[in-house]
Every structure is written in structure tokens, then in C-alpha cells.
Amino acid sequence: MGTTSSSEEPTLRTVRNAIFAANRARGQIVLDVDVTGGRSRRSRVHEEGSLRVRFPHRAADALEAVIVNTAGGMTGGDRFSIALSVAPGAKLTACTAAAEKIYRSTGDDAEVKISLAVGDDARLAWLPQETILFDRSRLQRSIDIELAAGASLIVAEAVVFGRTAMGEATNEGCFRDRWRVRRAGKLIFADSVRLEGDIAASLGRRAAAAGGKAIATVLIAPCHDGVVDAVRALDERFAGEVGVSAWNGIALVRFCARDGAVLRHDLISVLAALGTSVPRLWLQ
Numbered sequence: 610m611g612t613t614s615s616s617e618e619p620t621l622r623t624v625r626n627a628i629f630a631a632n633r634a635r636g637q638i639v640l641d642v643d644v645t646g647g648r649s650r651r652s653r654v655h656e657e658g659s660l661r662v663r664f665p666h667r668a669a670d671a672l673e674a675v676i677v678n679t680a681g682g683m684t685g686g687d688r689f690s691i692a693l694s695v696a697p698g699a700k701l702t703a704c705t706a707a708a709e710k711i712y713r714s715t716g717d718d719a720e721v722k723i724s725l726a727v728g729d730d731a732r733l734a735w736l737p738q739e740t741i742l743f744d745r746s747r748l749q750r751s752i753d754i755e756l757a758a759g760a761s762l763i764v765a766e767a768v769v770f771g772r773t774a775m776g777e778a779t780n781e782g783c784f785r786d787r788w789r790v791r792r793a794g795k796l797i798f799a800d801s802v803r804l805e806g807d808i809a810a811s812l813g814r815r816a817a818a819a820g821g822k823a824i825a826t827v828l829i830a831p832c833h834d835g836v837v838d839a840v841r842a843l844d845e846r847f848a849g850e851v852g853v854s855a856w857n858g859i860a861l862v863r864f865c866a867r868d869g870a871v872l873r874h875d876l877i878s879v880l881a882a883l884g885t886s887v888p889r890l891w892l893q
Contacts (some may be wrong), residue, residue, distance in 0.1 A: 633686035636660030640703075642672055645697035652696070662806040663706075666889075671700035675890065676737070678709065683721075685714025685747055688724040697728035697757070704888040705737040708769075714747040715795055715862060718783065721750040727760035736880075736888055739823075739869055741768040742808075747783040754790040756830060765876060770808060773868035779822075780809045790828070790859070797857040798828070818865050822847070823872035824856070827879060832860035839870035839882045847875050 639655035640662055649672040656662060659680035666673045676691065683689065695701045711719055727733045742748060756762060768786075770779035783805045790798035804811050812818040827834055832855045840853040840862055847864030862879055866872035877887055 632681065633688070634659045634680040635687070636678065636680070636689040638662050638676060638691045638693075640674060640692070640701075641694045641696070642699045642701045643815040644698045649699040649701060651809050660691070661867070662692060664712060671702060671732075674703040675706050675888070676700060676703065677706045677882045682710035682712050683719040683748070684712040685717035685719060687719045690724070692724040692726075693733065695728060695731040695733045695760075696876070698730050698815055700732045701726070702734040702736065702888065704890060706743050706890060708739040709737070711740060711742050711746040711748045713743055713745040714782075716747075718749040718785075719747070723750070723752045724755075725753070725762070725764070726755045727757060729757040729759035729764050731757070733763075733789055734885060735762075735764045736885075736891075737766065737872070741769045741772060741869070742779050742782060742784060743777070744771065744778070745782050749783075749785045751787045752789070754788075755766045755794075756790065756792040759831070762828070762830045763880075763883065764828045765825065765880065767864070767869075767872055767876060769822065769823045769869040769872065770812060773799040773822055774870065776891070778809065781806065782808050784808070788826075788828075788860045790830070792830070792858070797830075798861075800826075819850075821865040821867055823849075823864075823866045823869045825872055825876055827862040827864075827876070829860040829862075829883065831858045836860045836883065840879055844879055846878055849875050850881065851875055 635658040636724055637657040638660045641653035642649055643652045659678055661677045661679060663675045665675055693703055725733060725735055752753045771777040786802040788800040813820050837853050837855050849864060851864050853862045864875055881885055
């Protein structure tokens with residue numbers, strides 16, 4: 610019977626690691642939008658790996674972009690990055706073609722880096738569909754936003770811990786989420802979430818999600834008069850827990866629900882109250 614010497618073991622590990630890395634999904638989108646002839650148009654589009662961007666509809670003065678993950682989901686070791694830049698005066702609505710599924714990992718994190726830049730008198734609506742975390746999945750996500758002094762932005766990010774309707778639950782895993790928002794170079798919002806290990810127990814705590822399986826954040830900048838009142842006026846219509854606050858010129862809406870369907874209902878209600886139409890793909 611053949612044996613493997615200790616000197617060969619590092620080489621075998623190196624080969625295994627190289628094979629593992631070669632089979633991991635990589636994806637990058639870089640999209641720049643500017644204004645030409647009074648209309649928002651794409652001035653630069655870069656696609657790499659498993660990510661693609663499509664432009665199915667054109668409104669009178671805005672561009673709509675749909676990001677597609679051809680890999681069908683993510684797992685440990687996958688790396689995606691999305692960079693959207695909206696030039697002064699331009700308008701962009703960007704979403705994803707489907708919910709992003711984060712599958713079980715054998716150890717490594719899946720990583721998503723999102724960078725959003727919005728110029729003066731420009732508007733960006735970043736409205737991806739839910740991120741669904743499967744049991745024993747691992748996700749590390751960062752969202753970095755740079756706003757000019759006169760920029761407008763709305764961001765909606767939702768995370769679902771297991772598909773309750775299919776009898777699935779996220780009991781263990783890792784979810785790390787980091788947000789940083791700057792206006793004219795000054796930090797105006799910072800937020801970090803870390804759930805690791807027994808996620809079900811963490812979500813079950815009263816001070817966390819009180820047993821909820823779906824959470825979301827909507828960020829609005831700048832916070833116009835009436836934003837807080839518009840959300841609070843919907844209180845009796847919400848099927849889950851929704852809270853809103855405003856400071857530093859921004860408004861933040863937090864959601865917690867028992868499942869993804871309830872969460873989506875409340876999200877759509879809030880976005881409609883804020884005058885933001887949800888992408889058609891949300892309704893399919």
C-alpha cells in the first residue's frame with residue numbers, strides 16, 4: 610500500500626486548494642450611467658464571470674438595470690462585486706433578476722461587495738430581491754455608498770433565513786453585513802450585523818428578531834418632509850414589525866417578519882408610500 614510522506618502533504622493541500630478555488634464562482638459588474646440628450650444612458654458596462662446586466666425597459670428619463678447571476682446562487686468561496694455609478698443629473702433603478710440564494714458552505718465565506726456612487730442631482734434606486742440564507746451557509750457582505758451633496762438614493766435590502774413555506778430553516782451559519790454611507794465625503798451612516806454559529810437562537814432572542822425569520826432595511830437619502838409620517842401611517846397594514854427613524858438627513862426603515870412573504874408585503878407597502886415603484890420582477 611502506498612504512503613504519503615509528510616513532505617508531500619503541503620503539496621497535496623496546495624493542489625486541493627487550487628482545485629477548490631478554480632471551481633468557485635467569480636463575478637463583477639461595473640456600470641456607469643450619465644445623461645445624454647436629456648436621457649439617462651449607460652456610458653460604461655463591464656461584465657465578468659457569472660454576473661451579467663441587462664436593460665429591459667427604458668423610462669422617459671431613467672435607466673433600468675437588471676443584474677443576473679448565471680451561477681444560480683452562491684456558496685463558500687464565491688466572490689461577487691457590483692459597482693454602480695450615477696453621474697450628475699442621471700437616474701438609475703437597479704434590481705436583481707431573482708432572489709440571491711446562499712447555499713451551504715464547507716467552511717469558506719461567500720463574499721459580496723456592493724459599491725454605489727451618486728452624483729449631484731442624480732437619483733439611484735437599488736432594489737435587489739431577497740438574499741436567502743440556507744442552513745450552514747456563510748455570507749460576508751459590504752455595502753459602500755458615496756453620495757454627492759445633492760444626490761438622492763433609496764436602498765432596500767432584505768435577508769431571509771430559510772424558506773419557511775418549503776419547510777426549510779437556517780439553524781447554523783454565518784452572516785456578516787457591513788454598511789457605510791458618506792455624503793460629500795463625510796460618514797453619515799454606519800451599520801454592522803454579525804450572526805454566527807447558532808443563528809436560530811440569536812434570531813429567537815427578544816432583543817434581536819423575537820423569532821422572526823426575515824429582516825430588511827430601507828435607507829432613504831435625503832429624508833424629505835413627510836417620509837417618517839408616511840411610513841407610520843401604514844402601521845395598521847403591516848403584517849410584521851416595522852420601525853422608522855430619521856437623523857443626519859437620512860431616513861431608515863427596519864423590518865422584521867415571520868417569513869419572506871410577510872416581509873415582501875410590508876416592503877412593497879413602504880416603497881409605494883414613498884413613491885417608489887417596485888421592479889416588475891418583484892411581482893413575478
